[in-house]
Amino acid sequence: MKFIDGGVCAAKGFAASGVHCGVRRNHSKRDLALIYSEARCAAAAVYTRNLVKGAPIAVDRANLADGYAQAVVCNSGNANTCNANGVEIAEGMCELTAKALNIDPKDVIVSSTGVIGQPMTLDPFVTGIPAAAAALGPNHGDAAEAILTTDTHAKEVAVSFELGGVECRMGGMAKGSGMIHPNMATMLVFITTDAAVSPAMLQKALSDVVDYTFNMVSVDGDTSTNDTCAVLANGMAGNLPVAEDGEDYEAFRAALYEVMRGLSREIAGDGEGATKLLECTVRGAWDLVTARVAAKAVICSSLVKAAMFGADANWGRVLCALGYCGRDIDVTKIDMDFASAAGRIAMCRSGAGVEFSEDEAKKILLEREIHIEVNLNAGEAEATAWGCDLTYDYVRINGDYRT
Amino acid sequence: MKFIDGGVCAAKGFAASGVHCGVRRNHSKRDLALIYSEARCAAAAVYTRNLVKGAPIAVDRANLADGYAQAVVCNSGNANTCNANGVEIAEGMCELTAKALNIDPKDVIVSSTGVIGQPMTLDPFVTGIPAAAAALGPNHGDAAEAILTTDTHAKEVAVSFELGGVECRMGGMAKGSGMIHPNMATMLVFITTDAAVSPAMLQKALSDVVDYTFNMVSVDGDTSTNDTCAVLANGMAGNLPVAEDGEDYEAFRAALYEVMRGLSREIAGDGEGATKLLECTVRGAWDLVTARVAAKAVICSSLVKAAMFGADANWGRVLCALGYCGRDIDVTKIDMDFASAAGRIAMCRSGAGVEFSEDEAKKILLEREIHIEVNLNAGEAEATAWGCDLTYDYVRINGDYRT
Numbered sequence: 001m002k003f004i005d006g007g008v009c010a011a012k013g014f015a016a017s018g019v020h021c022g023v024r025r026n027h028s029k030r031d032l033a034l035i036y037s038e039a040r041c042a043a044a045a046v047y048t049r050n051l052v053k054g055a056p057i058a059v060d061r062a063n064l065a066d067g068y069a070q071a072v073v074c075n076s077g078n079a080n081t082c083n084a085n086g087v088e089i090a091e092g093m094c095e096l097t098a099k100a101l102n103i104d105p106k107d108v109i110v111s112s113t114g115v116i117g118q119p120m121t122l123d124p125f126v127t128g129i130p131a132a133a134a135a136l137g138p139n140h141g142d143a144a145e146a147i148l149t150t151d152t153h154a155k156e157v158a159v160s161f162e163l164g165g166v167e168c169r170m171g172g173m174a175k176g177s178g179m180i181h182p183n184m185a186t187m188l189v190f191i192t193t194d195a196a197v198s199p200a201m202l203q204k205a206l207s208d209v210v211d212y213t214f215n216m217v218s219v220d221g222d223t224s225t226n227d228t229c230a231v232l233a234n235g236m237a238g239n240l241p242v243a244e245d246g247e248d249y250e251a252f253r254a255a256l257y258e259v260m261r262g263l264s265r266e267i268a269g270d271g272e273g274a275t276k277l278l279e280c281t282v283r284g285a286w287d288l289v290t291a292r293v294a295a296k297a298v299i300c301s302s303l304v305k306a307a308m309f310g311a312d313a314n315w316g317r318v319l320c321a322l323g324y325c326g327r328d329i330d331v332t333k334i335d336m337d338f339a340s341a342a343g344r345i346a347m348c349r350s351g352a353g354v355e356f357s358e359d360e361a362k363k364i365l366l367e368r369e370i371h372i373e374v375n376l377n378a379g380e381a382e383a384t385a386w387g388c389d390l391t392y393d394y395v396r397i398n399g400d401y402r403t
Numbered sequence: 404m405k406f407i408d409g410g411v412c413a414a415k416g417f418a419a420s421g422v423h424c425g426v427r428r429n430h431s432k433r434d435l436a437l438i439y440s441e442a443r444c445a446a447a448a449v450y451t452r453n454l455v456k457g458a459p460i461a462v463d464r465a466n467l468a469d470g471y472a473q474a475v476v477c478n479s480g481n482a483n484t485c486n487a488n489g490v491e492i493a494e495g496m497c498e499l500t501a502k503a504l505n506i507d508p509k510d511v512i513v514s515s516t517g518v519i520g521q522p523m524t525l526d527p528f529v530t531g532i533p534a535a536a537a538a539l540g541p542n543h544g545d546a547a548e549a550i551l552t553t554d555t556h557a558k559e560v561a562v563s564f565e566l567g568g569v570e571c572r573m574g575g576m577a578k579g580s581g582m583i584h585p586n587m588a589t590m591l592v593f594i595t596t597d598a599a600v601s602p603a604m605l606q607k608a609l610s611d612v613v614d615y616t617f618n619m620v621s622v623d624g625d626t627s628t629n630d631t632c633a634v635l636a637n638g639m640a641g642n643l644p645v646a647e648d649g650e651d652y653e654a655f656r657a658a659l660y661e662v663m664r665g666l667s668r669e670i671a672g673d674g675e676g677a678t679k680l681l682e683c684t685v686r687g688a689w690d691l692v693t694a695r696v697a698a699k700a701v702i703c704s705s706l707v708k709a710a711m712f713g714a715d716a717n718w719g720r721v722l723c724a725l726g727y728c729g730r731d732i733d734v735t736k737i738d739m740d741f742a743s744a745a746g747r748i749a750m751c752r753s754g755a756g757v758e759f760s761e762d763e764a765k766k767i768l769l770e771r772e773i774h775i776e777v778n779l780n781a782g783e784a785e786a787t788a789w790g791c792d793l794t795y796d797y798v799r800i801n802g803d804y805r806t
Binding site: 049315323391 | 452485628719723734794798
């Protein structure tokens, strides 16, 4: 497997575009993304578990019930959530897309992101969707840009890999930034591949990998109403279709993991206001659930996040988070290190603090990517979670998001 | 029942003091509080459920096993948590206190608050505790000040009430500010009363009321390692002892509720960096657990908290928090208003936004105390939770707490 360029257009047969259609008032901001596959695709998706759900999710569930899709349409600037006419708008977006691309409206995946409960009309899409269709090409960057909200940069990852000796490609794009605490999916992620995979195996791989990747990310503990992660596989690579467990499935799953892990780290590192990516690995757990819950508790702690912003080696806050995470942990066995590109330093052994150099710790914590490494010394399970620091800018961005 | 002055010295037979003993380097900051009762007291306490616990909690559990106590000693500046010699220090503090007051060391409640995992010695207490004993008097304000950390002001509430025609008094002090998300107790709260109550009924009242008060407070979602709430009842009011359920127990419970509710609001309103007190009331819930979980999810949401800081009527974030709180809520039935001293405004009816005046909403949200009122329209249960806004100062305080 190797990392390549091309985002959602890296795989054969996929084209994309990103245009300004007018959902946003700012004319210089793209607000409509389109992804199209020449061939009909096996498709799978996971959605938020928030009971308040964006209207597009209901439409996507219906459209993906048969396991196939051919296009994705997504706007930013309005979440199409808690609007009385939400389903009507989402279905209208699918119909406009289907007409522009000459495909079945049931083969369109629709998403929206932005403010909740803001009135919305179809008007911007009537001209916007045909314009996006006309702009389709290898424009993965435009599409990745058009789905952003408070993100500071586009998020794309792509890989090439082999299935049965045939080269396949897979690429994805994501938006993250705020209201990021995915539960079964993350904000918005679209992944394309030219591998041939059955809808059932595609859903299986996605549902499995999401628990190791997006569900281990938190920016602010708020599970969004619109989280969606969708994968399209058009089979144009020509590999023997992956339709059951085995070596090819494992290779496909490994590629999907790399793309989703890369996008997870991008989302965490570009969390609202973030200056640092935090990666917490919990090893030596009794079981996987404990490792996951513990790692996530650490990267969710406001106090840990603020300490990391200040490059303050306040390791007691990490221990505190492990202590309240709700799993049965023997705190007297916990070892903890901080690490980064600048080195590694021990903070705690067997639950008690060890002497350390404040200067050395500060040097390590001033880096852009910080690793918090915990060993519970109680078993073999491990998990990694990704988050970001809590900064003045998070408060600034969210104190006045709508205006 | 009426509110009175006097804090922990409001009730007959209680004296208090607060001095600087040297745990903190800053000589102008009191860091040692003492509360003493002339008569031995029925005593009850609740503690943090964090698995990482301050050493004083183990000592208090042992000392309160018999249901009696006569003094409280508490330092700020060091949490005495995750130190190898923690229990030794806590027991030493009890012994020094007992000697200075000529009481049994088992009748001392000991607490510590400050940084976790900071080395600690008994040295400051060897002269500090006798000095605090010599300073005992009606000095409730000094004691309330000595237990503070990042709090901006002392927190005291006192009431007078009648039991069987006899006037009783009850007063409490608290520290809050950061790492505040109590689970069975809050940071540090000490309550004194001259009512005569049996240890069992005292514990019953405390355990009941804490679920309606401190356990409904969150500043930052971090459950501290040292949370303790202790009540001392010395019986000096001369009422017929409360030893069973009935009218007197209810009157005592009502007084305890007022003191604990008042301190809860003080803690939330003085959360680290806070400029506003948030009070979320969820009505019409199917059951009490749902009302509590839903109200707490709202006041815990970083996005809601930041929006309140910016006086931004972003009600979709409240709906989002209700949607991910984990209880089975019919989101299409939710009504929501914002209210304050400046008025009341409807935000959402039956789960969908209603038109509102942004100017009017801004005026309401610019107040110091904001009420978020939710009706789930699904039953009769209700609950109230208290929190605060998320501000630049929270980040500043916690980005560099130790230095």
